Amino acid sequence: MKTPQEQTLHTRRQFLRTSMLGGALASTVPLFLEKTFLSLDSMAASTTGQYPTGKDAPILVVLQLAGGNDGINTLVPFGDDTYYRMRPKLALPAKQILGINDYAGLHPRLTGLKDLYGAGNLAMIQGVGYPNPNRSHFRSTEIWQTASDENVIESHGWLGRYFDSCCQGSDPSVGVAIGGQTPQAFASIHGQGVAFTNPEQFRYMSESASDPKSTDAFMREINAPAPDAAHGNDGENNGGSIGMVAGSPSTAGDTVEFLQRTALGAQMSSDKILAITRKTKSSVNYPNSALGNSLNLVSRLIAGGLPTRVYYVSQGGFDTHANQLPTHDRLMGDLNGALSSFSADLKAQGNFDRVLMISFSEFGRRVAENASGGTDHGAAAPLFILGGGVKPGLYGKYPSLTELNEGDLKFSTDFRSVYATALEKWLGVPSEQVLGRKYPLLPFI
Amino acid sequence: MLLPLPEKLWNRFTAGHLLNRAGFGGTPGEIATLQSFGAKGAVESILKPDDDEDLFPVPFLLQPKDRFVYRQRIQAASTEGEKRAIRQELNLAERPSMIDLRVWWLNRMRYTSAPLQEKATLFWHGHFATSNQKVNDPYLMWQQNETLRHYALGKFPDLLKAMSRDPAMIRWLDLESSHKGHPNENFAREVMELFSLGEGHYREEDIQEAARAFTGYRIDQETGYFRDAPRDWDSGEKYFFGQMGDFTGDQIIDLIVARPECARFIGRKLWVFFVSDNPSEEIINCVADLLLNSGYDIGGTLRVIFQSTLFYESSVMHHQIKSPVQWLIQTTKILEIPLPDDRVIENALSSLGQILFAPPNVKGWDGGRSWISASSLLYRYNLAAYLLSGKAHISGGGGTKTALLPLQRIAPSADRFESALLLDPLVFRLFNSHISMKERGDFLTFLQNHSTPYTDNVIRDLLQIMMGTPEYQLC
Numbered sequence: 001m002k003t004p005q006e007q008t009l010h011t012r013r014q015f016l017r018t019s020m021l022g023g024a025l026a027s028t029v030p031l032f033l034e035k036t037f038l039s040l041d042s043m044a045a046s047t048t049g050q051y052p053t054g055k056d057a058p059i060l061v062v063l064q065l066a067g068g069n070d071g072i073n074t075l076v077p078f079g080d081d082t083y084y085r086m087r088p089k090l091a092l093p094a095k096q097i098l099g100i101n102d103y104a105g106l107h108p109r110l111t112g113l114k115d116l117y118g119a120g121n122l123a124m125i126q127g128v129g130y131p132n133p134n135r136s137h138f139r140s141t142e143i144w145q146t147a148s149d150e151n152v153i154e155s156h157g158w159l160g161r162y163f164d165s166c167c168q169g170s171d172p173s174v175g176v177a178i179g180g181q182t183p184q185a186f187a188s189i190h191g192q193g194v195a196f197t198n199p200e201q202f203r204y205m206s207e208s209a210s211d212p213k214s215t216d217a218f219m220r221e222i223n224a225p226a227p228d229a230a231h232g233n234d235g236e237n238n239g240g241s242i243g244m245v246a247g248s249p250s251t252a253g254d255t256v257e258f259l260q261r262t263a264l265g266a267q268m269s270s271d272k273i274l275a276i277t278r279k280t281k282s283s284v285n286y287p288n289s290a291l292g293n294s295l296n297l298v299s300r301l302i303a304g305g306l307p308t309r310v311y312y313v314s315q316g317g318f319d320t321h322a323n324q325l326p327t328h329d330r331l332m333g334d335l336n337g338a339l340s341s342f343s344a345d346l347k348a349q350g351n352f353d354r355v356l357m358i359s360f361s362e363f364g365r366r367v368a369e370n371a372s373g374g375t376d377h378g379a380a381a382p383l384f385i386l387g388g389g390v391k392p393g394l395y396g397k398y399p400s401l402t403e404l405n406e407g408d409l410k411f412s413t414d415f416r417s418v419y420a421t422a423l424e425k426w427l428g429v430p431s432e433q434v435l436g437r438k439y440p441l442l443p444f445i
Numbered sequence: 446m447l448l449p450l451p452e453k454l455w456n457r458f459t460a461g462h463l464l465n466r467a468g469f470g471g472t473p474g475e476i477a478t479l480q481s482f483g484a485k486g487a488v489e490s491i492l493k494p495d496d497d498e499d500l501f502p503v504p505f506l507l508q509p510k511d512r513f514v515y516r517q518r519i520q521a522a523s524t525e526g527e528k529r530a531i532r533q534e535l536n537l538a539e540r541p542s543m544i545d546l547r548v549w550w551l552n553r554m555r556y557t558s559a560p561l562q563e564k565a566t567l568f569w570h571g572h573f574a575t576s577n578q579k580v581n582d583p584y585l586m587w588q589q590n591e592t593l594r595h596y597a598l599g600k601f602p603d604l605l606k607a608m609s610r611d612p613a614m615i616r617w618l619d620l621e622s623s624h625k626g627h628p629n630e631n632f633a634r635e636v637m638e639l640f641s642l643g644e645g646h647y648r649e650e651d652i653q654e655a656a657r658a659f660t661g662y663r664i665d666q667e668t669g670y671f672r673d674a675p676r677d678w679d680s681g682e683k684y685f686f687g688q689m690g691d692f693t694g695d696q697i698i699d700l701i702v703a704r705p706e707c708a709r710f711i712g713r714k715l716w717v718f719f720v721s722d723n724p725s726e727e728i729i730n731c732v733a734d735l736l737l738n739s740g741y742d743i744g745g746t747l748r749v750i751f752q753s754t755l756f757y758e759s760s761v762m763h764h765q766i767k768s769p770v771q772w773l774i775q776t777t778k779i780l781e782i783p784l785p786d787d788r789v790i791e792n793a794l795s796s797l798g799q800i801l802f803a804p805p806n807v808k809g810w811d812g813g814r815s816w817i818s819a820s821s822l823l824y825r826y827n828l829a830a831y832l833l834s835g836k837a838h839i840s841g842g843g844g845t846k847t848a849l850l851p852l853q854r855i856a857p858s859a860d861r862f863e864s865a866l867l868l869d870p871l872v873f874r875l876f877n878s879h880i881s882m883k884e885r886g887d888f889l890t891f892l893q894n895h896s897t898p899y900t901d902n903v904i905r906d907l908l909q910i911m912m913g914t915p916e917y918q919l920c
Contacts (some may be wrong), residue, residue: 134644135634135649136634136638136644137806137807137808138644138806138808139644172819180795180796180797180798180818180820180821181798181805181815181818181821182815182818194818194819194820195818195819195820196818196819196820197796197820198796201796201820201823201824201827202819202820202823203823204823204826204827204913205827205830206830206909207836208830208831208833208834208836208909209830209834209905209906209909210834210902210903210905210906211902211903211906214891214894214906215906215909215910218887218891218910219826219909219910219913221887222884222887222910222913222914223913223914223915255764255766255814255919256915256916256919258814258817259766259817259822259915259918259919260915262817262818262819262822262915263822263915265819266819266820266822266823269819270819270823321619321629321631322619322622370627370629371622371624371627371629372619372622372629376629376630376631406649
């Protein structure tokens with residue numbers, strides 16, 4: 001049975017269709033679509049609270065260092081002889097370390113981060129991890145992305161659950177991931193969040209049709225899900241089914257619905273994103289690397305006022321099993337350059353105080369180097385928190401290099417405390433409904 | 446559980462479905478031929494195809510012995526500058542290789558008369574996901590591809606052992622630097638976590654012990670072949686899965702595949718790749734039994750699956766999201782056009798997230814919904830438009846030409862006088878399935894806005910709209 005809302009939508013669809021066939025209302029189509037989308041979403045909403053939205057709302061940037069960053073050679077315990085004993089080839093000379101205190105300091109390439117620390121914009125949390133650490137890239141990444149316990153399989157991401165519980169009815173670009181694939185952290189019930197690398201290709205290009213206007217109108221029509229079809233009551237004919245063999249109830253209707261929602265979200269957000277990136281330029285030069293380009297794009301989208309709460313970027317290549325020194329040196333240089341440019345850019349825009357960046361990696365690496373001049377998968381590691389609203393400092397304690405858990409550093413701060421702090425103190429939402437339970441909040445904000 | 450499909454239920458839709466899943470789809474004519482064999486005969490024809498290897502000559506790849514000479518020259522060079530110059534020379538010598546290799550394989554998928562062999566090779570490439578990003582040697586990547594093809598429908602334990610000796614794999618998972626006394630755990634971990642048992646079905650100690658067995662595996666630099674280095678093999682006693690012995694790597698593999706978890710793991714992956722997501726425990730057990738009872742005969746197991754009623758359920762047919770490679774090959778097949786230019790292919794597969802010989806990580810491609818994001822969906826729509834019109838709006842499309850669409854074959858003049866007469870064969874060609882009344886109505890409305898007989902331009906635009914739909918992403 002249809003609700004009055006659905007009936008209205010249906011009428012609008014009919015109107016939309018007939019209008020488009022007349023070719024008259026093309027410019028108002030996105031507005032209708034947007035309303036359709038928002039209505040669909042609010043129909044699906046279970047609980048909706050009023051949380052900060054709009055142009056001045058806080059923004060979270062999540063930076064994934066993929067592959068397992070060697071936290072020990074990032075925040076270096078240069079004041080500890082054990083470090084030099086355990087890593088005869090890989091230990092960095094104490095005199096090159098950018099000291100934070102007598103014990104620990106930053107990798108020599110992290111000069112910009114050192115400056116940001118000095119300027120009061122950088123916090124570092126030491127010894128972050130979780131109980132019973134898993135040393136598989138995939139499982140541990142999954143744990144970080146879903147914020148689940150080590151022995152629980154959870155398919156939705158922590159940011160996806162934030163979208164579901166706190167951003168219902170928002171534009172799908174409430175989450176933007178720069179990259180080819182949507183990160184699992186975004187996985188959600190309602191499929192919000194978009195992922196792309198190049199905004200110029202993030203649009204439907206109907207110019208190639210011989211009748212672009214009509215083709216475009218039909219494309220938009222077909223890719224706007226009918227409320228009835230989206231709920232699986234397609235009346236006379238079940239789409240796609242042949243009905244030849246009596247089958248079990250189809251779950252694949254969900255797949256079509258998923259594709260339809262993605263198509264509609266793509267249509268709406270691509271119009272907005274393109275409008276912004278075409279008119280906005282960065283005032284700062286970024287390193288010409290994947291990370292540099294990603295952060296440059298994020299900064300332009302922030303400057304252009306895209307209603308995005310969470311951006312997600314990543315840097316790969318941290319799985320340094322062999323010949324680690326030059327590789328890690330290059331990665332640290334790139335990280336430093338990209339974050340320095342990003343901070344300077346946001347400061348120039350006047351948006352630095354609105355943005356909080358959190359870095360993470362699925363695990364740190366083993367304390368002892370291996371025989372290949374590299375390091376194997378480890379456990380706890382430090383993470384960086386950057387932004388105008390950060391209370392600077394070195395939080396937690398550096399894990400002992402001698403009291404190890406299976407050769408790896410023991411964690412002292414659960415990563416979900418970091419998430420909880422960002423949710424509560426930065427995004428201003430209750431963390432328990434996102435993370436499933438309460439975690440102690442940290443004082444970095 | 447996997448009862449065979451009654452012949453009376455075999456029709457053009459089931460034949461199309463078989464060709465889509467066991468291969469890369471086909472034209473209505475090819476589907477009709479397969480249909481004429483009957484359900485049983487169709488599956489046999491797919492399992493026992495003609496050998497057509499000679500049709501696909503391997504592109505030029507830098508040979509190991511030539512690479513070896515470059516390496517020696519680099520070593521002998523006295524200055525950094527000289528070394529750099531030789532490295533550049535080497536890079537230049539092999540630059541086109543990876544593109545050539547990818548296009549070679551895609552053409553093989555496009556034109557082979559043994560589509561299941563290529564589809565299964567693609568499955569194993571995702572399973573033993575090895576990337577040239579680290580291997581950095583197109584010749585070794587090609588060698589691995591041929592090994593996967595050779596064993597693709599054979600016995601899984603043979604394939605697993607062949608992979609442990611595969612030079613690209615040896616480099617990819619650091620077996621090269623695994624020595625007696627200093628084993629590297631990378632291969633030992635992944636062989637269990639990703640290649641055979643799945644996470645949680647072994648202990649950390651099992652990995653450490655297995656790593657000791659997988660020592661002494663080398664790549665011969667001059668030939669590019671596997672080389673056994675027995676003196677670097679740790680011959681000591683290992684404690685693995687509760688047994689003591691001076692196990693070799695092969696014996697470790699024998700112990701692994703004897704475990705029912707392995708059959709369940711492989712069975713589940715086969716089902717997800719060829720049939721549908723989220724198989725029930727009952728189905729997994731059933732496929733696992735088939736594998737265990739046949740010594741892991743992959744071709745034999747697929748025969749039972751492809752003949753089963755379950756494979757043709759309405760919840761299975763036309764319900765799988767096409768991978769980017771599937772999308773590309775199937776699209777060129779049903780439009781009866783060749784693959785587009787190399788640059789278009791390279792950009793497309795990179796934007797759509799499936800670069801052959803460069804999977805994102807050792808876990809391979811996640812598949813299913815992960816193929817689809819807002820941006821990749823838009824890219825698919827745009828790529829379809831490009832393939833239909835040849836107009837350059839996608840990266841790599843500039844200055845290239847697309848072969849003319851054989852529109853007379855796809856939409857004969859005789860069909861162009863009436864909207865439904867034109868539409869219904871196109872629906873079967875593109876979707877191999879019925880579509881919803883709503884979509885059919887939309888397509889008909891589009892046609893009815895134009896006058897008959899429909900021109901090539903109208904048909905091209907209609908195809909663009911039909912392919913720019915959620916439905917077209919399914920097979």
